[in-house]
Amino acid sequence: MDTKINIGMFGYGSVGQGFYKALKSSPQLDAQIKNIVVKSKHKKRDIAEEHFSFHAEDILENSDIKIVVELIDDANAAYKIVKTALRSGKHVVSANKKMIAHHLEELITISRQNNTSFLYEASVCASIPIIRNLEDYFKSDKIKGFQGICNGTTNYVLSRTGQGLSYKEALQEAQKLGFAESDPTLDVDGFDAKFKLGILIKHAFGIYVTLDKIFNCGIRHIRSEHVEFAKQFNYKFKLFSFAQHIEDKVIGFVAPFLVDQQHPNFNVENEFNAINIDSKFAHQQFFYGKGAGSEPTASAVLSDFSALLNQYKYSYTKTQIQNFSFTTNFYLKIYLASPNFKTLNQIPFQKTEQIHQSKNYSYKIGWLNFESIAGIDFNKNLDLFFAVYQEPFKLSLED
Ligand SMILES: NC(=O)c1ccc[n+]([C@@H]2O[C@H](COP(=O)([O-])OP(=O)(O)OC[C@H]3O[C@@H](n4cnc5c(N)ncnc54)[C@H](OP(=O)(O)O)[C@@H]3O)[C@@H](O)[C@H]2O)c1
Structure with a gap:
């Protein structure tokens, strides 16, 4: 038999x-x-x-x-x-x-x-064993937040624009190498990173957030001026699937971040994925590996399959023990740039730290409420590019 x-x-x-x-x-x-x-x-x-x-x-x-x-x-x-x-x-x-x-x-x-x-381990960053770690290793620890490079195509394009290629050239190169689809929309506009973020939020914080509530802005409008700006301050742009809890709230979105040299994700280049987790007791943990490809993705499927043979199930412990709610009402510091200075003034800043104005490139750096940008479709708005600073995110600017 x-x-x-x-x-x-x-x-x-x-x-x-x-x-x-x-x-x-x-x-x-x-x-x-x-x-x-x-x-x-x-x-x-x-x-x-x-x-x-x-x-x-x-x-x-x-x-x-x-x-x-x-x-x-x-x-x-x-x-x-x-x-x-x-x-x-x-x-x-x-x-x-x-x-x-x-x-x-x-x-x-x-x-x-x-x-x-x-x-479904393979659904987030393929070979990186992140879901089962959130479920089991971090079962009793409290996740404070994470910053994930969860999309290889955009990371590849950002690596190459950082080395002097235009967005178009970098994307064509990624397509030639098989890292990007012929229709790259889901990747470059941050949708793929958002799918993964939604799954990670469930396992890290115990809440399911419907995708229409999660903001995603991709990298379609990155220009050489932005790259030069970042270089001047030793930053790189990285597209993060980002989430954090503040008090009893969870915030989360997909957007380009300005990342400094101290950040573990600073040196994650090309098609690689990485997730940096901050938890109450373990502090920082850094996961790095291949987020796509036949074998790396199959490795996660194989691992799930062998876990199944041991009667393994996700316990969704965070859903049972935590009572967080998702909010878009918080403050963050951003770099907002446009070829047209007037466009910048349409977005209300609570605190402005720096303004630059020149003929074809202007920017503002400052603090604003996330809700003043959450309704804007940056992927379709040719005139605007923004990136988020790693500064602490706040529920109120008074703190
Ligand atoms: N590729 C990666 O690196 C990667 C990484 C992480 C996650 N994933 C996920 O893994 C899944 C598979 O990706 P892939 O890259 O292997 O895709 P793929 O190379 O395009 O292969 C897709 C397969 O699905 C089959 N198929 C499509 N519609 C079907 C249907 N209605 N019924 C039965 N079979 C159907 C196709 O059949 P035919 O052979 O007859 O065309 C083909 O064999 C996707 O959900 C993807 O998001 C992929």
Whole structure:
């Protein structure tokens, strides 16, 4: 009798193939991929045709398959697959950050109701083991905040603009090297970083924040003047998935930050990801690694799979023991720049520390309430670029 654990896998693309190979080189796991459901009937595959099917039911209705590994690139289809699998009592591993960030709370509920496990380490920074660390290692410690470089494409572009390339040249180079999609919107406008931020906030602070409440501004409008400004003060721009708790509130957003040489993320270059966590007892912890790619992403899927074999489930302890609420009503210090000085005056600053005005490049540095910028779509506003200082964030400017 075959005693191997049967896996039903959806998707055989970059991550799916990585997982297939990783599982093959892990005989100690005593598992086999019983069926792989893919989309295209006419694609050439590097393994025998008999492994593949084109009907989700072949996995979802097969009672011999207890574990589903979902690795497809379609968030809507993935949502249906994962929901159905959890409802029919199957455990699920997924890498689909977009789908998870949108439906996390509902999927957690379904998984609880059906006593199944739903794991998704690969969805945030691929090879960096951040979710399980937040869940287990930091279970009793209190996370004060984190700053993550969670998107390799934007980090690559920022590295190269920092070395003198224009935004357009840097992006084209990233596309040529396979780090950026032909439509890079989700990356360069900070949406991908926001999906990951939403997932991290749940595990770090115990609250689920719907994506429409999380502000994201990307790097589309970075110009050489901004890079020169940063260099002058020994700063670099890094796109952070940022969150912090202040008193009983959590703040979080995606935006470019001006990062100084002392910051652990200062030297994180090119396509690499990193997350710096600050907690009450451990203080600073720094995680660094590959945030994408077939093998690095498959490593996280493999790790989830082997955790499943040990009946592992996320405990969501922070949700049970903390009572935070999300707010956009806080103060921060920013660098706000525009080719047109008048545009800067449309945004109210509470305290201005510096003003620069010249023909095609003006900026203001100062403190403002986040709500005065949270409603602006900086990704679409050609006239404005802003970056956040690492200064303390405050609920009131009086402190
Ligand atoms: N690539 C990375 O570095 C990385 C890192 C972290 C997370 N992820 C996440 O991992 C997932 C997979 O990414 P990937 O890069 O491996 O994508 P990919 O290379 O584009 O492969 C996607 C796979 O999904 C299959 N597929 C699409 N729609 C389907 C459907 N409705 N039913 C069944 N199969 C379907 C495709 O089938 P065909 O082969 O027939 O086209 C293909 O095999 C995504 O959610 C992505 O966000 C990827």
